[in-house]
Amino acid sequence: MKKNIFPSIQSIQLGFNKIEVTRGLWSVVPEHVPKTLILGNNQENVNRVFAEFSFPFVAKEIRSSMGKGVFLIKTHEQFHEYAEQNPYLYVQEYLPIDRDLRVCVVGNDVITAYWRINQSNSFHNNVAKGAHISFDDIPEAALELVRHTANRLGINHAGFDLVEVDGHYYFLEFNTLFGNQGFQQQGISVEGYIYRYITEMFTQP
Template sequence: MKIVTFNPFRTIGIPNINYVKPEHMYKEREKIASADICLFPEYWQINPLVYGMKKEIFPNIQSFHLGHNKIEVTRALWSVCPENVPRTEILGRNQENINYVLNTFAFPFVAKEIKNSMGKGVFLIKNEAQFMEYTKNNPYFYIQEYLPIDRDLRVCFVGDDILTAYWRINEGDGFQNNVAQGGQISFENIPPEAIELVKKTAKQLGINHAGFDLVFAHGHMYFLEFNILFGNQGLQQRGISVEKTIYDYITLNHS
């Protein structure tokens, strides 16, 4: 199998692989044309690769499209498991929607930038002044109820199964649990119902590479989001080779 990668750092050790810089995609059309599959393109490359060059990609196009930003993620989750999504409003910026949020969400609530990761662009809104500051910088509002938690669960789904799952525990005085924000990893007491929910949801949506983030609050399980380019810290601690899993999957499933 001939493979092109656009991201060498996520594909180290995969055999028969050629690296093409994303910005050189059109200059190296022959190398791409001869490949059986292209790995980890940037988002802007997906449509020309799939629809123009007729290339198979990994992660698949469903993963890219549905995981493109928090709005797309939430709409996808609403379509298959709305009962597992916290109360969320996605609104355009105007005075009517500003009033709506202030009149319907009790403080504190969470406001997020629609394209960010590693815990960046997530704000705990404690008063009207903080919300107005958020509205100045965001043409689209992503507003979510605040859930009282001290940890969240990252479940790594690659290919057609789960590789690992781990808690990210907040041991400080902030409200974010991301490892990039100082969250600590724990592999203990992973609830099996969370594993089953992620398997079911990933397969319903046709996703083949994503890190799903879940929380437990008020006796219920909720998705926060999923990220197709998720961190590998938990996998590395487990000694799991995600590259080998990817290679085995694309070899078995190459059309």
């Protein structure tokens, strides 16, 4: 119908599952994506995963959030169990971190960013899994990387998740639907940002 929509069609289609997210990131910032394999599920590809990754590594379901569907694989048995439940194999290298950075984009810019710090010595850094939110020492270089990436991909509503390893930033994923705990703690009205953006963008002659 040639109507403007929000979020953008790129946000909706790329943010639909982790495979599309990763392919989008590969297309514009491949050096900021951890080593990742996306494969059909068959025995040959299972063997390929074991050949290319050492334990531990990470396996993910392609549609999940809040830390669900993300597994730290330490044994052959654990990966076979994952493979039995998933039609695709999505495997990433394990990065030794105790936090990740959530960067929230609405419209053409970042509206907030915060660390999600793992306080329980577990694998997940999600707030839904008990991580602590911190707004301290947010690196501007990471925010600029998100701005650049969102702009290249046409993303105007998403929460980007990054980690820093040895001074280099890696994207884990981005989600069009993301938690609002950071907004609440800062007293930010995301609805206000959305309203201003769509008013400015969609009422232009």
